[in-house]
Amino acid sequence: MIFKSSYPDLKIPQDGVYQYVTSNPNKIPDDKVIYVDGITGKGYTFGEFKHESKKFAAGLQDVLGFKRGDVLAIFSPNQVDYPITVLGTIAAGGKVTTANPKYKAAELFYQLNDSGATVLIVHPEILEVAIEASINAKIPASRVLLFGDKEIKGYKPYRSILIGDREIEPINYTPEEVKSTTAYILYTSGTTGNPKGVEHTHASIVFNQTQLINTECKLGPHSTVMGVTQFCHGYAFTLILHAALIHGATAIIHTNFSVETFCESIQKFKVNHIYAVPPVIHKLVNDPLAQQFNFSSMDTIASAGAPLVYQLEKKFYEMFKIPILQLYGLTETLATMHHPDPTKIIGPGSIGILFPNVKAKILSEDGHELGYNKLGELWIHGPNVMKGYLNNKEATGAVIDKDGFFKTGDIGFQVAPSELESVLLTHDAVSDAAVIGYYSEEESTEIPVAYVIIKEGYEQSQALAKEIQSFVNEKVAQHKKLRGGVLFIDRIPKSEAGKILKGLLREKLKMGLRKND
Template sequence: MNVPILLFGDKEINGYKPYHSELIKEYEIEPVVYTQEEAKTTTAYLCYSSGTTGKQKGVEITHRNVVTNLTQIINIEQDFGSHSIFMGVLPFYHNYALLCSVHLTLICGATTIVLPDFDVEIFCRCIEKYKINYIHAVPPIILRLVKDPIVRKYDLSSVKMIVSGAVSLGYELERVFFTLFRIPIKQAFGSCGILLQSMEAKIISDDGDDLGPNKPGELCVRGPNIMKGYLNNRDATNAAFDKDGFLYTGDIAYVDDQGL
């Protein structure tokens, strides 16, 4: 059985050459440079949808989408920095973890403790050992932490905040979790509060008409963080956006008299 070996560093050891001398030889790698228009249209990642409305679809995320979304997060979470220690437990091939567990921590110069999957005891042990203070999670993880008695064996006091996304987290579960652990949870799923920077929104009726204050309807959003479209699926892409480029979210919302 042949086992590939990658030798890091600059020195040859026992006949094995450093990987960079084998892969890139002595050539200097030119950085990839995009114009603003190229960054807007060039797909950086292909993340797949969950398939809640049919077959899973390849979601084209452009370079501008990534940069914009990271800028929006950093603008809100101004406490993130080189002192931050994140938990990397969500699948990196999903957009949520790809941005928050990979790119965000690199930009902030933070540390990420990466787990191969979610095991409640290993999860808690890593929090206690590495003093993890920020966790991006999903509701099933929150539920396990509430239900499993083994969690009480560990010191989770280093955690300053948990961000819950992907699906809605119920109020009761959030309340029980905070009562047990005194750790605040911020929801990154839903439609409330003020818009993120560079975003536009409108509320429409079933007929597509714009609605005024305090009238519930479908929330539609437009901005540089919104996906390019679905891979090789023009019909699904066209159905997801209106003629002005607003994305139909499927969320029912309303704007109050203060514009919130």
């Protein structure tokens, strides 16, 4: 059966991203502060943001010859100038791809090369990685520019090169172009294969913002929001970077997370809305320092990125008396669902409410549609679903069916099991491998664990397991590391079509964990 949203359908806006987020429905004045650095206090008002982003767009065109459809990459942790570069590129008619600041050079090169990026904006602290990757991607040093105000090794700040007096009138799109034109290429591992570029059009981004306005919370000019997730991911990218503008809220931006700076900012800026992930909730519950600060300004904490265990949600509410709004979404679908009522903790197994215009269905492993209270794979349909995977019709066809439903697959921290499996298979001792995610109480999120079959001539041992784990960990970013370890198995269960039956492996892992308790 097909499940439909209980919200009434919304009219789909016809605007491009820049025009929509600066449309100012709440009539805020130009001197309203929108973005603030949580440490330095540096910020941009609504008026300053518009001027700076349009100057950035002019600089891209005038200095770098940036044309409509060109791609700009951003390789940086959260930074107060990040929104300027994102929406300035959009104003110039370009596309933006955001790279994880934890990436190593090979991973960044893959994204630069795959996306076709011709300009790279970099945070100074990770310049060395960017230099190596950009050279391999054949991006000239003159088109690699820095956040901040210091020149480093001949690489110049973007402000000194691109920001002049001229402002452009942002590129306009027809309603048809809004639907078809890619605005962002956000990389995700998806459910199979190597990292893929998720193409989101102006329409999917704009509509998702409209959905959030009508469902997620009552943000507005009175709101001060703060997040602890990276702008390179769809979660913070849409719910903080873009939503602050359309709501006229003030966003407090931090480059890094610590309990102390997080709590200090809540108290200092009177933050009333937080975007977090389960490990942050876990730290706030378990760090006594958090209880020394005044959280009285807080209304709601939104949690996404991984399931938040019921016991942790309950404990957090008991300690701080702040409700947690759980959100569900993927890079491919953006936010699609929310907790029925953030003021009530409704217990394990609860399902959220679909956003307006969103439909869903649950399918069994053999492809049959299921009804209520049945366990299966969630498929999502709506105007917020991606256009497809960049330059990869085969992968797109594998996850979007003929009716436009997206097959969500297994949910993890943006880690494709097949990507890690491909690395495992390059180890001399491994003949076959399967990677699954399991929920870690300690980390309050899913972490990857590998099952491997070893070749003849090798013996199963703790030392070999550690060696294989280290072999993989040295080749991938932090969040992809096999934090759950490596386990040996004699046979990996597979369907007749060759699909790994990961549900059986999860059950096997649960049984093993119970025996060790």
